[in-house]
Amino acid sequence: MDDGDHDPGYTVGRLAGIAKVTVRTLHHYDEIGLLSPGGRTPAGYRRYGEAELDRLQQILFYRELGFPLEEIAAILDDRTVGPSEHLRRQRELIGDRIRKLEELAAAVERAMEARTLGIQLTPEEKFEVFGADYQEDWEDEAQQRWGETAAWQQSRQRTARYTKADWERIKTEADAVNDALVAAYTAGAAPDGESAAAAVERHREHIGLNFYDCGPRMHRCLGDMYVADPRFTETYEKLAPGLAQWLRDAIHANADRLERGGEQG
Known part of the structure; x- marks a missing residue:
């Protein structure tokens, strides 16, 4: 038995x-x-x-972050x-891990949007256009969610002809659209303003x-989704908190304006 409770400390089993x-594992570390x-x-x-318990906590922390045993030693x-100093280093490492996870979450959002829009790229091109964290597994949800809608079918028909250059152009244009949204919002523009x-x-x-x-009706639905679905909300919140x-409010106001002017959709 690896026991002896009258002795101070911890047995290997405990x-x-x-x-x-x-x-x-503990035998190997020894x-x-x-x-x-x-x-x-x-x-x-x-x-x-x-002291050994404290050291084991340190070992397991660095192992969780992927450090090899030799480097931990x-x-x-x-x-x-x-x-x-060890605590300061650990705080920095945790911050790095959080930032990495946030980058992965953003990559998931890009992948979901890519699937929603019907991207027709090779796997290699998807990685190049949307980032190294792109995974095709993330595309299935969008297909299940919107696959039967007319908008999805129309998008698939249009994007089937797009080349890699088309997608790069569209991404650049989308970035510019987002920049314009952020500029208007951060300048204090009222959602129902010009x-x-x-x-x-x-x-x-x-x-x-x-x-x-x-059309305005479809756009209004998208605006609602940007606040109803936390994944879309996070995408815009990363551009600017509160965006x-x-x-959503600006889209609704614009849709109301267009419908009053006679455009339907």
Whole structure:
């Protein structure tokens, strides 16, 4: 038995349970000198103390971030780095991981939008146009969500003829449309004002020219989706906090204006 509760510290089995690792893992760490027990029981079993528990927490943190064991050992054995410096480094590493996850989330949004718009590119071209994090698996939801609509069918027919150069042009134009939306919003334009109307009309026309007929009614539905679906909301919120709701309100105001003027859709 690897026991002996009268002795202070942790048996290898108890430490493994606390840290949610295997006993074999702790044995391996001991064999390579990464985490050795602080002592032994009279029967010769490994005994770990609080210092070893703290070190194991550090090891598992760096392992979670993908560091190899050799590099972890070098980091933890650097006597010039104190506990406060380790915490500062860990905070920076966590920040880097958060930023990476945010980039991945943005890539998911781009992929979903790409599928919604019926992109006809090779896998290699999709990676090049939409980023290295693009995954075709993300496209299925849009097909299931809009595949039976007339707008989807029209978009598929139009985009079937598009080349890589067409998609690069469309992406550049879309970036310019978003820049115009951000400029109007950050300048304090009222959602029902002229500058907001000009910006969202440009947004509507970009969709209509490149993908499917986007009348005021359809555009209003898109505006609602930008605040109802948190994934779309996040896309616009990353451009400017508060932009999603402003865009929705501006789209509604512009749709009302167009319908009063006689355009239907």
